[in-house]
Amino acid sequence: MRSQEQLLDSASARPPGKRWYRGLGAQVVLAMVLGIAVGFAFPDLGADLKILGDLFLALVKAGVAPLVFFTIVMGIASAGDLRKASRVGFLALVYFEVVSTLALLLGLVAANLFGVGKGVDVEDATGSTEAPGAAEGDHGFTAFLRDIVPDNFVGAFSSGQLLQVVVLAVIFGIGLLALEPHLRGRINGGLEVVSEAFFGFVNIIMRLAPFGTFGAIAYAVATSGGGMLLALAELVLQYWLVIAVFVFGVLGLVCLVAGFNILRILQYVRTEMTLVLGTASSEAALPGLLRKLPLIGCSRQSVGLVVPTGYAFNLDGTSIYMSICTLFVANVYGVPMGLPEQLGLLAIMLLTSKGAATVSGGTFVVFASTVAATDNLPVEGIGVLFGVYRFMSMATAFCNTFGNVVATFVVARWCGEMDVEKVRGALADPNAFLARAEAEGSAEPTAPDQDPADQDPADRDAAPAEAARTAPTTLRK
Template sequence: MAFHTDTANHSSPHAPSAAARKRPPLYARLGVQIVVGIVAGIALGFIAPKLAVDMKILGDIFLRLIKMIVAPLVFLNVVLGIAAAGDLKNVGRIGLRALIYFEIVSTIALAFSMVIANLSNVGVGMHLTQNAADAAAAHAQYGKAAPVSLEHFMLTLFPDNFVGAFANGSLLQVLVISIGFGAAVLMLTREQRSSVEHALTRMSEVFFKFVDVIMKFAPLGAFGSIAFAIGSSGMSAVIALGYLLIVMYLTLAFFVVVVLGIVLRLYGFNVFRFLRYFKDEIFLLFATASSESALPRLFEKLERLGCSRQSTGLVLPTGYAFNLDGTAVYMSLCVMFVANAYGVPLSLHQQLGLLVLMLVTSKGAATVSGGTFIVFAATVTASGMLPIEGLPILFGINRFTSQAVAICNSIGNSVATLVIAKSSGEFDEHAARDEYQRVFGARPGKVI
């Protein structure tokens, strides 16, 4: 299948070689600037906590800029991905494989982390008791996170306003619009389709340039976000719930390195080199604690790595709604944490029931304002088994858990895009090898 080459392609034979490219000085590299921003934010958080809290506005502005660009970028990439596929049968083939992969990996993430939660006994020993006043306050604050029924979830998929879906930043609704619009493009005549594709491609290129402009502010956003996190809570919250954080970070790291590492190895990739390739995005995710912050850059880098426009445009944004591996790990661990902290015994039957519930509710993380924590609140509410007043305790460390969850979600969806592209014949291995050689300066062996 022919690959779309309108976007910048560093593997082009006319592109300058790695040796001919002059690497920018260390201080000018985005990854280095983000790390400097993180370190400066941590330092300010401890030295001047009050001033650090005021720096929150820098992180908020950067996240607003990113969220502003996500919906149109997803729309353009999905539509162009469907158009590049050539026919709806090919779209269905890629989409079906992606959904099967998403469900398998999400189930593994939920079950694996539930086992870890039982073995590690997170929350045991806190001996918290349910208090009527605390329960009422928690219900007032979090009770609005209504149980996610199948009917409600299906209804949220379909927007009642074209512009409203973009204005509200509802990723699932934008996906539905994009798929319908892409199908309409395929129904045009060849001449009509060509002109529409050309216009959308140019729009996509402009938006990617806009992303480059926004990314100039990433170090400031990282500085402000980290400074606020440290200045507002210091280390007290981390110490109080440190064991949960340690278990969660280790579980997420194990899932990425071992579980996703095995998947990558089966498809000819080395997980550590893969992570090195996305190191700038990982630093950004850690600083902003938002999966959306890296999405625009992932589109670009996955295409440069050899994934076709159609596979990247279809799988990556769909994965952000249906393949949230980090969210799955978070939910399993926190459900058991709340149960153990309040001394609520959960039988194997009840835990399996919660797994099924979380398999549904975790899919709503992209549709609910507030992300993973609000979806977790909806799960606790819907279960009827757990004390809802345990939610504010976890909210105290939400910033620290969100950082690791965002990294796992984004890496998981990058791996999914690569796997579906290779299994569907939508992957250019020569481009991948050339890109790795450009980035790492050495020709990869059999395993890329």
């Protein structure tokens, strides 16, 4: 059995004859460029192409809920005992709350420094676009608690609310731990087979990502690109800047403290992050992340608990969007927002940001709910931002997704659910590691389900080769 270093060395040479444009990431980038060109040159056609993006995201969403369910259940079951799973979940929630609060504070500080929305003509802004009816209904804390518990098992999957699926999966996984070991083993085996089938389903959908990206970008440019007000254009640029500061500043510091290089991590998941930028949807990257993170050395338990839960509770980009855009509306309509008002706004956003939908447009729904919950901000102000939301949602989805990638690395390291040497070896040259996985026919990204310190040294050396031998071939380009 070859050691990890030998496997990495054998993968230093990429498979010969592979064209650059055959990679999914390159195809998505080309689709983005083509979509921009069509949106500007043929706006009517670009507006009609929205259906391509909608269909692609609908197909992705159809497979995400089952994948999340199986991943969480198998992650809890692999822990072997409830106390171990509870530790990972608790530390993950603590991390989510701290980092999300930092994101909200950064958004408020940046909004005050930039003076977002000041000097905007309210009539011109609201007259150019129509606000959706997203803010209607009960969006209080009681409603949030009521909505996270589904009224039936199947309804959680059909409703499109990922948080309900997470709740069911956690309860189901805990129930599996109470079974006899021989029964639990048989059920786990069946769940793995079904999970592989869903990964194959989503892998086929991912091949359609360039078409979805092309349609989504063409629509965004055709409907908003030419008629943007100067203030909204500045807001978009400022928002992207704040997202960059958070990703490379705040998350970069978190990675540094945990002992990782954020640029190396970003390079490892570059295909998934490119897909997120193109579709403006965090869910588009979820299947690939559920493959790649265990493959690099994070335990299946940590990935299965942290990533899906983070999609509901660790929405850093959504937090920044809400804080900046809420102050934008306040400034547009001349609503005074001093320190006490902003602290109250922060408390509201800490609640409304939890459980936001991760599909494109979900952040805007939560933002509309926040504006409605403040009572002193005009709901009509939502329309000011509706036209440029698409351009901001790409940065929002990127930050949300990459924030959960970083959270998985950090929580796995804290809980001893990581093969640290394997991770560091892979991040030393992510391209070589991925090439080795492809050359070895890797695809079940299995990682040690126990603390690496408790493993036999021979098992630690064999794990990378075993993962390369058994892993499926989906979503690895």
